[in-house]
Every structure is written in C-alpha cells, then in structure tokens.
Amino acid sequence: MPATNKMTQVKQDATQARLAGMDMPDGSAWATEARSAAATRTLEMGLPHGRDEYWKYTKPDTLVQSGVPAAAVFSSGDVPIWDEVDCLKVVFVDGAFDADASSDLTLEGLEIERLVEATAKDIHWAKDLYGVLEYRGQDAVQRPLASLNTAFATDGVVIRVTGQVSKPVHLVYLHKSETSDVILHHCIKLEDGAEMTLLETGPGAARLNKVMEVDIADTAKFHHVRVQGRDHERRAVTGIFTRLGTESTFKSFTLTMNGVLTRNECVIELTGDNAIAHVAGACVGDGRDFHHDDTVFITHDAVNCESRQVFKKVLRNGATGVFQGKILVKKDAQKTDGYQISQSLLLDDDSQFLAKPELEIYADDVICSHGSTTGAIDEEALFYLRSRGVSVGEATDLLVLAFLAEALEEIEDETLAEGIYERLEGWLARHASL
Amino acid sequence: MLEIKNLHVKLEEKDKQILKGVNLTVEAGKVHAIMGPNGSGKSTLSYVLSGKDGYEVTDGSALLDGEELLDMEAEERAAAGLFLAFQYPVEIPGVGNMTFLRTAVNAQRKARGEDEMTAGEFLKVIRAKAKTLKIDAEMLKRPVNVGFSGGEKKRNEILQMAMLEPKMCILDETDSGLDVDAMKLVAEGVNALRDAGRGFLVITHYQRLLDHIKPDVVHIMADGRIVKTGGPELALEVENNGYADILAEVA
Numbered sequence: 314m315p316a317t318n319k320m321t322q323v324k325q326d327a328t329q330a331r332l333a334g335m336d337m338p339d340g341s342a343w344a345t346e347a348r349s350a351a352a353t354r355t356l357e358m359g360l361p362h363g364r365d366e367y368w369k370y371t372k373p374d375t376l377v378q379s380g381v382p383a384a385a386v387f388s389s390g391d392v393p394i395w396d397e398v399d400c401l402k403v404v405f406v407d408g409a410f411d412a413d414a415s416s417d418l419t420l421e422g423l424e425i426e427r428l429v430e431a432t433a434k435d436i437h438w439a440k441d442l443y444g445v446l447e448y449r450g451q452d453a454v455q456r457p458l459a460s461l462n463t464a465f466a467t468d469g470v471v472i473r474v475t476g477q478v479s480k481p482v483h484l485v486y487l488h489k490s491e492t493s494d495v496i497l498h499h500c501i502k503l504e505d506g507a508e509m510t511l512l513e514t515g516p517g518a519a520r521l522n523k524v525m526e527v528d529i530a531d532t533a534k535f536h537h538v539r540v541q542g543r544d545h546e547r548r549a550v551t552g553i554f555t556r557l558g559t560e561s562t563f564k565s566f567t568l569t570m571n572g573v574l575t576r577n578e579c580v581i582e583l584t585g586d587n588a589i590a591h592v593a594g595a596c597v598g599d600g601r602d603f604h605h606d607d608t609v610f611i612t613h614d615a616v617n618c619e620s621r622q623v624f625k626k627v628l629r630n631g632a633t634g635v636f637q638g639k640i641l642v643k644k645d646a647q648k649t650d651g652y653q654i655s656q657s658l659l660l661d662d663d664s665q666f667l668a669k670p671e672l673e674i675y676a677d678d679v680i681c682s683h684g685s686t687t688g689a690i691d692e693e694a695l696f697y698l699r700s701r702g703v704s705v706g707e708a709t710d711l712l713v714l715a716f717l718a719e720a721l722e723e724i725e726d727e728t729l730a731e732g733i734y735e736r737l738e739g740w741l742a743r744h745a746s747l
Numbered sequence: 748m749l750e751i752k753n754l755h756v757k758l759e760e761k762d763k764q765i766l767k768g769v770n771l772t773v774e775a776g777k778v779h780a781i782m783g784p785n786g787s788g789k790s791t792l793s794y795v796l797s798g799k800d801g802y803e804v805t806d807g808s809a810l811l812d813g814e815e816l817l818d819m820e821a822e823e824r825a826a827a828g829l830f831l832a833f834q835y836p837v838e839i840p841g842v843g844n845m846t847f848l849r850t851a852v853n854a855q856r857k858a859r860g861e862d863e864m865t866a867g868e869f870l871k872v873i874r875a876k877a878k879t880l881k882i883d884a885e886m887l888k889r890p891v892n893v894g895f896s897g898g899e900k901k902r903n904e905i906l907q908m909a910m911l912e913p914k915m916c917i918l919d920e921t922d923s924g925l926d927v928d929a930m931k932l933v934a935e936g937v938n939a940l941r942d943a944g945r946g947f948l949v950i951t952h953y954q955r956l957l958d959h960i961k962p963d964v965v966h967i968m969a970d971g972r973i974v975k976t977g978g979p980e981l982a983l984e985v986e987n988n989g990y991a992d993i994l995a996e997v998a
Contacts, residue, residue: 692800697837697891698847700797701907702825702855711850715841715890 324359327377328457331360334379335465344432347444351463354448358457367454370635370667371576371606376458376520376550381494384519384546387571391739394514394540395732400483401425403470407488407518408495410468414485422476423509428469428498439471442500446526446554450580453641454610459552459578462524466498474507474533481510486517488544493518499525503533503561510726513539516572520548527555527563531585534562538729540736541577542570545602552578553592559585559615566724568733569596569605570740576606583611583618583646593623593723597713597737598632598664599744606635607655613646613676622653625720627713629660629744636685639671646676653683658716660690660709710741748946749773749796749915754807756788756795765791767971768807771948773915778947780957782982783968784990789950790834792968793919797831798824811915825851826858828914832904832921839891844903847891848873848910855911876909880936898929905936916940917948922956934959954986967993 332355337348361373375382403425404414410427418425431439444463450456472482484499495518503509507530517523529535541549549572555563569575581590596605611620626634636655657666668685690712698708714737724730749772756766765788773779783789795802796809798821809816816824839847853863864872877887880902892900901921908916918937922930937947937960949960957965957979965981966973969990974997975981985993 691837691839693837694839696799696821697833697839698851699821700799700825700831700833701847701851701911702822702858703851704822704854705820707850707854708822711842711847712839715839718841 320359321362324362327362328356328360331377331379332356337465338429338432338467340432341435343435343437343440344443347440348464351444351447351460352465354451355457355460355464358451358455358460360457360461367608367637370637370669371574371604375548375574376522376576381492381520382546382548383491384488384544384548385491386488387544389543389739389743391736394736395483395512395729398481398483398728398732400481400512402483402485404485404487405468405497405517407490407493408467408497408521420478420480420482422478422507423472423474423482425470425472425482428466428471428500431471438473438502439500442502442526442528443498446528446556447524447552449556449582450552450554450610453612456552456578456580458522458550459524459554462496462498462522462552466496466524469498469500471500472502472509474501474503474509476507478509481512483512483514486513486515486521488516488518488547491519494520496522498523501525501527501535503527503529503535505530506532508534510536510538512729513537513541516542516544516547517549518547521551523549523551525551525553527553529555529557529561529563531558532560533558535564536725537565538724538726538733539565539567540733541567541575542572545571546573548572548574550576550578552580554580555590556582556584557588557590560587561585562588563590564723564725565592566720567594568736569594570736571603572605573602574604576608578608579610581609581611581620583613583615583620586616586618588615588618590619591621591623591723593720595625595717595720595737596634597627597740598634599630601631603628603632604635605633607638608635609638611640611651613640613642613649613651615646617648618646619650620652621723622655623720623723624655625717626657626666627660627716628657628664628666631663633664634666636666636668636670638669638683639673640681640683642674642676642679642681644675647678649676649679649681651679651681654719655685656716657687658690658713659687706745710738713741714738748775748812749948750810752808754792754795754809755805756791756802757805759801759803764805765802765971766795769971769973771966771973773946773948775914775946776943777963778941778949778960779964779966780949780951780962780982781966781968782951782985787968788971789968790919793831793917793950796824796917797821797829822854823858825911825913826855830908830911830913830916832901832908832916832918834920834923836892836900836904838893840893842891844889844891845873845887848907851907852910873910877906879939880906880909881932882906897924898926898932901925901929901933902936905933909936909940914944915946915948917950919950920952921949922951922953930956931959954982957982969994
C-alpha cells in the first residue's frame, strides 16, 4: 500500500464517522483478524473524496456517506435472463441469502458455502484468500471502498473449484427494499486445471458494495458474465480482484443498464507465464440519472501473457460514462500482449464520455495498444439503412448493437451471449430512439 | 412512374444551387439513362430522390406513382418502392448482411401492411437470388460490405434490389470500380429485374454500361438541368465526341 497521503481532516472525520456507525460481523479468529486489518487500512487511506485523482470523474459522496439515498424498485417486465440455462442458483434478497429461492448448494467439481459459514470456521481455506487479493490490489492505487467491504461484508459465497464444473453458478441479487445498503464479498479459488462459469444478475440493493476475489491457479479457467442494473436509482461499487497463475484464463463480461451510479473496478494480476485475461463491458445509459464508471488495472508480472480490455458505452439524454484503464507491464514481463479499447457512442450532444487510458511499461519486448474514441451515430450508415426501408429508430438500434458487438464477442458461450442480446433489445425497445 | 418536375435543389450548408430545374419522366417498364460531366448534379439527383439529408429542395416536385416523394422520410420512400443502388455502398461493421437484408425486407413489408417473411422463407429466397449474382454464403454472413471488393459491393447492391423488388430503381454509377466481368454480372442482375411494372434510372459516366443495360431513353445532364434527351444513339455520341459538342450545341 502506498504511503497514505496527507489526509484532510474532513476526509478523516468522514471516514471515522462512517466506520463508527458500522458493525463488524462475528467470526472466527482469522476472519476477525482479516476484517480488523481491512478496517485499519480503510481508516489509514480514508474513504474516497471528490478531490481524489482516482475519483475525478465519478463523485463518490453517495457511495461513502452513512445514509443511503432511497432507490425505487423498477420492474422492466423482461423475462428473467438465462431462464432456460441450467445452473446452480444462489439468491440474495437485499443482501440476505434466500435459501428457499436458491438451489441446493452442491455441485460436482466445486465446494460452495456462504461467507458467514466459512468465516465462522476456525480452519478454512478461505483464510488465505479473504481480503488477500483485495489488499494486493491496493498496491498501486488506493481502493478504500474495497477494504471497507472486506471489513464489514455481511455475507457472500466462497467457492473452491477442483475440477470441471458441469453448469454455471448463478448469483442472483434481488432488490426489494428501497433503502437497503448491502455489502457482499465473494471468494473464489480455482485449483490447478479447474474450470467454472460464474453468472451474476440483478441490481442487488439500493446501494451495493460488492467485492469478489478470484484466485486462479495454473491452467485453470474462470468465465464470468454479469448483468447489473435495472433499478434506475440504485448505486453500486464493485471490485473484482484476481490473480492468474501459469497458462490460466480469466474472462469477464459485464452488461450495465440503468443505475444512477455504478463504479466497476477490476484489478487483474498476471503472475504466471502465458496467462490470458480479458475484461469487457457494455453499458447503455439514458438520462442524467445514469453514471457508469469502469476502472481497470492490469498488472503484467510474467512472461508472454495476454490482456484485453474492451469497453463500449452507449449514452444519451445527458448520461455519463467513465473509463479509467491502466496496463502496467513490469520489467520482466517480456512478450506481453496488451490491448485496451474504450469507446462511446453518444446519441446526442448532452451526454458525455470521460476516458483515461494509461500504459506504464518497464519491459522492452512487448506489444501494447490502446485506443479511446467518442463518436455519434454514423450518418452514412444510418441513411444507407433507411434507404432500404428500415425506420430511423430500428436503424439506430441496429447500429447501437453493432457498436456493442466487439464487447459482446468476448462472451464465449453463445447461449449466454444471446441472453445479453435479448436484454439489450428489450432495453432498446423501452427506450425507443424516436 | 417517376415524374420529376422543375426540381431545384441547393446544398443546406452552403448557398449553392445544384439542381436548377430538372424535368424528367420515367415510365414503367422503361430504362432511362442519365449521362453528364462531373459536377452536373447526377448524384445529387439520386440522393435528393432517395431522401438524404443535407439538401434543400427550393422548388419543384418528384412523384412516384402520383405520390410526392419529397414529403416522405427516406424509409417511407423505400417502402413506396424507390431503390437507390449506391455509388459507394456503405460499410457497416457489426451488422450481418443477412440480418440487414431481412430487417429491410420485413420493415418494408410491415410498412406496406404485408406479412413479414419468416426466417425460413427468407433464407430460401435469398439463397436463390444470391446464387445468380455469384454471392456465396460467406458473403451473406459477413458484416454489411465490410471487406468486400468493389465488385462484391456492387453485386450486394443488386442483391438488395432483387430482394426488395422496388418499383423504381436508381443506379448511381454502378459501373464505377468494376472490371468488365463484374460489370457483366451486375448488368445481368439488373436485366433480370427488368419488368413491365418497373422503371430504371441509370446514372453513368460511360457508355459501356449501357452496352449491357440497354436504355430506352438517354438524357444528358449539365449544370443542374437535363440539356438533351434522345435514344441510345445519344450515349454513343458522347462516347465518341465527349460532352463538349453537345454542351456547345445547347448553350
């Protein structure tokens, strides 16, 4: 962790006030130790403030403050996504585990438990993961909301994957209370050669702080597809912290629709040679009450690894999109192949996209490319479609989906990708262009 | 079928008059060709008729089967039966050619109050039509015009025309960028669509396309007007003597 900046008194007071009002859940000695350490580093860092460089484009106030702004529950009328996909479902309603709505938590090739069960045990493998990757993720940039999460998370799942898992684990986050303030923390450990797909859907809460630590051992594969959103007024800050071993794979895709404030952080550490990490996101936002932030930090610390960031945002009616993405290539990480693209499609003059792509490279034999663009709908393409009889609304929708395609292509499973397309089509139909 | 009367058009952004009173009638079943030097307003005419933004009609009218095209949105003109084969077909990454065509066909059907084509029906029809234009399944799957050669793009235009079965087809320099074989293939595609109920307006610089698509009437356009109208022999005259003689004659 970098030396704490000279924190302003205001920030320090705010942080102390926030933490004072929170209860640390009970657990065994190792869990309490991990939580206390996280609480201490949260205090040392101070919770984010609008003047922090890392929060320049996204106002953290409502994520930090003690009271939760109410968030109305929105019903889109969509059928649940991936309804036909056979999976092990784990349901949280405003952060509380719902056993009746969840599947039986047994599945060949993995062990899955609730966080509260795991942290109650005196001896548990999660001891070596809980808060560990989050702490490593503080190395270059402070992420105090993630350490706040480690300190105070009330539940979550811990999953140890030992083999090939036959079906996805699907974490469903329902939002039913307009004032729910939820902190969830998941730990996922993939042993050598293991493979799993994790799905996440739903808004979660009026305010959700979610951290997921994913430790991927040699040759293991982790696939992650997430759909967040629906409720317009909900707020979320999420952090994925992952570490990849030799020849392992991490692939994550997130679709974000609606939400007054969403910050998705993804911190990836490539520590084994020949590992592959892809992180992608598509977001569609309509209105001034939409603010979406993707913040990614990828560290290459091994030879011949590949990383790929693909982020696409469609914004209109005053919506805001933010991208902060960094590739750090350490001195010995030769033959690194890093790619980063962030693009926005602004459907009117009111919307804005703020991007901060960064490369920091210390190795001398690497390929790293990055690009960021902001543009309007291609008028030539629009006219071409209309000249064939396609209405301006339908033509715009086609071009919006086409724009998002590069991000959606990162989803390997076709059925899962189709579900995402259907979701987007539903959203577009509700937000008719004209 | 298509009746253009006294059409005056200027650029929206610059105060520049492009069309200065175009009069032209294309009858059903006939092929009319428009030839003319660069900058005479040929392409502008095709864009204005199909509804592209950026032009302001200051006077005149353009009727398709008695309906005023100029009052319609671009997509309404298409549904009314107008089709423009683009000089430069637009590349649309991310939209599959097949998806694009099915969306277009069904959008027009819907606009006309007809039943939409099922995926199965559509596939059957498009396969047959693509085959005659030597368009393979791979080309149908690729994103619209992306990575297509010049010839492939133009063949793709003709395929769209064949699928949409318009009443009135405008071909804007469809021969540009084509070698002789590709031009023949495109011309065959167009000729296959010639029909007593369909009109064609073929815009071209060169007579050679008209060897393959034989026009009934040839117009010479210069400085925003039709300056001379005649039979196919007029195209040959242009080929042999250029535009200078004709322009001098009408000046």
